[in-house]
């Protein structure tokens with residue numbers, strides 16, 4: 001199988017593009033970083049790729065709100081080609097700021113006739129929060145999370161709270177299996193507020209998929225945990241036994257799943 005080609009989109013202020021491209025390469029993809037202006041000049045460049053990733057960072061300085069400017073650029077100029085991209089069976093991943101961007105593009109299918117079912121907004125405590133969290137996955141149709149049950153990953157965000165509009169919107173999203181990642185306590189039990197839920201997200205939601213399962217947006221950073229030794233407690237875990245320092249970090253599974261989808 002030829003390595004799937006992944007476009008890692010960057011814009012002014014993106015800062016996770018190198019690591020994210022490397023994560024896809026480690027998983028067996030051919031990843032390329034591309035400035036959004038190149039794509040705006042020539043949307044047909046998308047035809048050469050099987051997956052698109054909007055990585056983390058501070059695109060356009062988080063001006064107006066995080067992801068808004070890049071999200072608007074994509075929504076206004078690239079909606080049609082990207083919808084076709086997804087409907088052709090290709091994959092789209094948004095990590096942290098990339099998720100904030102995806103929410104604002106409309107590509108996640110989280111709108112109804114009354115407007116957005118959910119959005120990303122400021123953490124409840126109003127501060128930037130950067131640390132590790134525990135997550136439960138309920139992959140359903142989500143390609144990136146196939147076979148994943150639990151994850152430990154870093155977060156680093158200020159506007160990372162998934163705020164769902166109302167109970168009916170939450171029912172709609174949960175009944176369609178769209179909330180595929182939830183913050184949990186360390187043993188996998190339900191998070192009951194801060195700190196297990198780091199931002200006050202409705203229903204502990206940390207990641208959403210679209211209706212096809214081929215678009216995923218998540219606030220935690222899978223590209224920051226590719227190797228076992230990236231875990232802050234890897235030496236203690238190794239001493240306690242059952243932790244292989246040569247092994248994969250939890251985040252690599254998402255990139256491997258993306259690659260094997262094309263296998």
Ligand SMILES: NC(=O)CC[C@H](N)C(=O)O
Pocket residue numbers: 055056057058059062066095096097098128156157158159160
């Ligand atoms: N790590 C990131 O992608 C940061 C996202 C965004 N700039 C925020 O602070 O919410």
